[in-house]
Amino acid sequence: MNIIATKTKDEMASVAAGIFATQIAEKPDSVLGLATGETPREMYGELIKLYEAGAISFKDIVSFNLDEYIGLAPEHDQSYRYYMNDALFNHIDIDKAHTHVPDGMADDLEAEGRAYDDQIRDAGGIDMQLLGIGVNGHIAFNEPGTDFASGTHPVDLTPSTIAVNSQYFATPQEMPTTALTMGLASIMGAKKIVLIASGPSKAEILDEALFGPVTPEVPASILQQHPDVTVIADEEALRVIHEKDRL
Ligand code: GLP
Numbered sequence: 001m002n003i004i005a006t007k008t009k010d011e012m013a014s015v016a017a018g019i020f021a022t023q024i025a026e027k028p029d030s031v032l033g034l035a036t037g038e039t040p041r042e043m044y045g046e047l048i049k050l051y052e053a054g055a056i057s058f059k060d061i062v063s064f065n066l067d068e069y070i071g072l073a074p075e076h077d078q079s080y081r082y083y084m085n086d087a088l089f090n091h092i093d094i095d096k097a098h099t100h101v102p103d104g105m106a107d108d109l110e111a112e113g114r115a116y117d118d119q120i121r122d123a124g125g126i127d128m129q130l131l132g133i134g135v136n137g138h139i140a141f142n143e144p145g146t147d148f149a150s151g152t153h154p155v156d157l158t159p160s161t162i163a164v165n166s167q168y169f170a171t172p173q174e175m176p177t178t179a180l181t182m183g184l185a186s187i188m189g190a191k192k193i194v195l196i197a198s199g200p201s202k203a204e205i206l207d208e209a210l211f212g213p214v215t216p217e218v219p220a221s222i223l224q225q226h227p228d229v230t231v232i233a234d235e236e237a238l239r240v241i242h243e244k245d246r247l
Contacts, residue, residue: 001210001224003231003247005238009198010042012234016130016196017046019230021056023128023192029060031120033129033187034088035140036065036080039196040130044088051092058094062123064116066131066140067181068104070154078169079104102152102180109180113152117186129190133197136160137205137218141181144217150183184222192228195220197237206233207240 006012020043023030034040050056065080074081081101089099100119106112120126131139136158142150143158157165157177166172187193197206209220210231223229233241241247 001229001231003210003233003238003241005247006232006234009234012196012198012232013040013042014046016040016043016194016232017050019194019232020047020128020130021050024056024058024061027127028057029062030127031062031064031123031125033126033131033182033190034063034065034084035130035132036067036083036087037132039132039198041087043130043196047088048091058092061094062098063094063100064120064123064126064182065099065101066187067179068102069176070104070109070178070180071176072104074101078175102182104176104180106180109154113154113180113183116152116180116182120186120189126190128192128194129187131187131193131195131220131223133195133202133205133209133220134161135164135201135205137209137220139184139187139195139220139223141179142184142187142219144219146184146216146219148184148188148216148222151186152180152182154178154180184219188222188226190226193223193226193230195223195229195231197231197233199234200236200239202233202237203239203241206231206237207244207246210241211244211246 072079166175214221
């Protein structure tokens, strides 16, 4: 595992954008796994700037997002489809027909999950997967206790995740308590993984995930078993790791 320490969140964003830009330049028809949340926003902003400068094009890129809330229409401003359009897709030359977000409105969510994994496989698999990390160690919406062998599946969100994410909804009650998420096996199938983390709330869990025991109780710890993971984290997120002299 390669850990890149940055001073600030801005620097984390530009280093991560640089890694994705290199991937796109080397393989213009890359299949990218994309993430939502507060952590990747600036990184997407940097990618938009690189696109506007003519350095990269997304015209042949295919993307798969990690997850979506169940019951939120794509037009809802807290849906992850809306987030992706707003944060990235509306500002670049990607073909929206080549962008995938799990359908949280599907009638049969288990079948939708299986079909999503099939689509990823049919696209040739994910070349580079972006991840954030939840304060409880989740990646995508794979909460503690998730089976390492899981494919894309519906989940009940934990009280910790609901508490953190409900702040983005007009009223906390509006936040769905279930989601459709790529599973841990779906994520581990990516050829390369880039995990970004920023801020003090991630310091404890980042240390546990990267240096603690590999256990379903800390879903992100599975990444220790992946052959090509790059972690980019700012000083605040690396506080515990630095205090324990792990780097
Ligand atoms: C969310 C998402 C994850 C994300 C994580 C951290 O709920 N489902 O994909 O990585 O939680 O989010 P943030 O970057 O806002 O801290």
